[in-house]
Amino acid sequence: EAERRLTQVLDKTSRYLPNSTDPLLLPTPQSMEEVTTVLAVARTYADRTSAPSGWNPNVPIFGFVTPNPLPHQLRGGQLAAL
Numbered sequence: 001e002a003e004r005r006l007t008q009v010l011d012k013t014s015r016y017l018p019n020s021t022d023p024l025l026l027p028t029p030q031s032m033e034e035v036t037t038v039l040a041v042a043r044t045y046a047d048r049t050s051a052p053s054g055w056n057p058n059v060p061i062f063g064f065v066t067p068n069p070l071p072h073q074l075r076g077g078q079l080a081a082l
Contacts, residue, residue, distance in 0.1 A: 013041050 015027060016038060029035045074080060 009041070009044075012037060016041070 029038055069077070
């Protein structure tokens with residue numbers, strides 16, 4: 001399920017990623033649907049790469065997802081069972 005969803009997201013957003021001919025040139029969205037897609041991808045990435053607004057490092061955070069699994073999550077996952 002996760003692999004299928006990831007493939008779908010990559011297919012939808014691949015045209016916004018830099019191509020091999022000119023990595024600095026990104027296409028400009030031509031419709032509001034494309035703008036909505038770009039913003040949805042940005043929000044998804046922001047949830048995984050940025051601290052939430054009002055973040056205080058001295059207070060525990062709930063609901064924040066790290067971009068990679070933490071060590072205790074790796075030990076409790078399927079790969080650790082191998």
